[in-house]
Amino acid sequence: DTEVTQTPKHLVMGMTNKKSLKCEQHMGHRAMYWYKQKAKKPPELMFVYSYEKLSINESVPSRFSPECPNSSLLNLHLHALQPEDSALYLCASSTPGGGTEAFFGQGTRLTVV
Amino acid sequence: EDQVTQSPEALRLQEGESSSLNCSYTVSGLRGLFWYRQDPGKGPEFLFTLYSAGEEKEKERLKATLTKKESFLHITAPKPEDSATYLCAVLMNTGFQKLVFGTGTRLLVSP
Numbered sequence: 037d038t039e040v041t042q043t044p045k046h047l048v049m050g051m052t053n054k055k056s057l058k059c060e061q062h063m064g065h066r067a068m069y070w071y072k073q074k075a076k077k078p079p080e081l082m083f084v085y086s087y088e089k090l091s092i093n094e095s096v097p098s099r100f101s102p103e104c105p106n107s108s109l110l111n112l113h114l115h116a117l118q119p120e121d122s123a124l125y126l127c128a129s130s131t132p133g134g135g136t137e138a139f140f141g142q143g144t145r146l147t148v149v
Numbered sequence: 150e151d152q153v154t155q156s157p158e159a160l161r162l163q164e165g166e167s168s169s170l171n172c173s174y175t176v177s178g179l180r181g182l183f184w185y186r187q188d189p190g191k192g193p194e195f196l197f198t199l200y201s202a203g204e205e206k207e208k209e210r211l212k213a214t215l216t217k218k219e220s221f222l223h224i225t226a227p228k229p230e231d232s233a234t235y236l237c238a239v240l241m242n243t244g245f246q247k248l249v250f251g252t253g254t255r256l257l258v259s260p
Contacts (some may be wrong), residue, residue: 078251092247
């Protein structure tokens with residue numbers, strides 16, 4: 037099973053709302069990632085968790101707050117977002133540090149109004 | 150500066166018309182190169198991993214090759230269902246799993 041599950045598939049939120057994106061994998065991977073993808077652009081790395089610890093934060097604004105409660109789950113908490121934050125948010129997982137492929141979820145399409 | 154460039158940006162083929170997509174990279178300490186397929190509004194789907202120059206991988210109508218400076222994704226006798234954006238990504242030698250993606254090639258295969 038090479039499945040990474042993301043919920044919700046679509047999310048519309050106002051600039052004053054607080055919402056969370058969820059990601060789950062059961063492949064035993066100990067590295068999990070959040071990527072952001074704008075239309076017609078490649079995915080851009082936001083955060084990397086390795087063994088449930090934050091390893092990389094690509095200078096992401098504090099209105100995005102990641103959380104890794106256990107080895108299977110990854111959350112992205114959203115607060116006070118801007119319309120330009122509207123994008124496809126992708127979660128991925130892989131074996132940590134081993135140079136192996138990352139498997140992606142189907143993404144959450146976020147629209148900030 | 151580390152860079153990943155894909156060409157062409159878009160490619161239109163007739164069904165059965167073979168072609169190749171290019172991924173050029175200038176990175177220090179390449180740890181791996183990956184090819185993904187992405188359908189509109191969906192997450193990238195893993196296709197191949199290549200680690201060293203001369204390596205080749207095949208899957209159905211797709212074949213990926215790697216040299217020291219570039220990778221090619223060869224598509225033989227494509228079908229309309231092969232229409233998608235094809236992304237290459239390189240794994241940086243940072244000690245952590247950091248993928249840097251190219252801008253992709255949008256492939257359209259017409260019947």
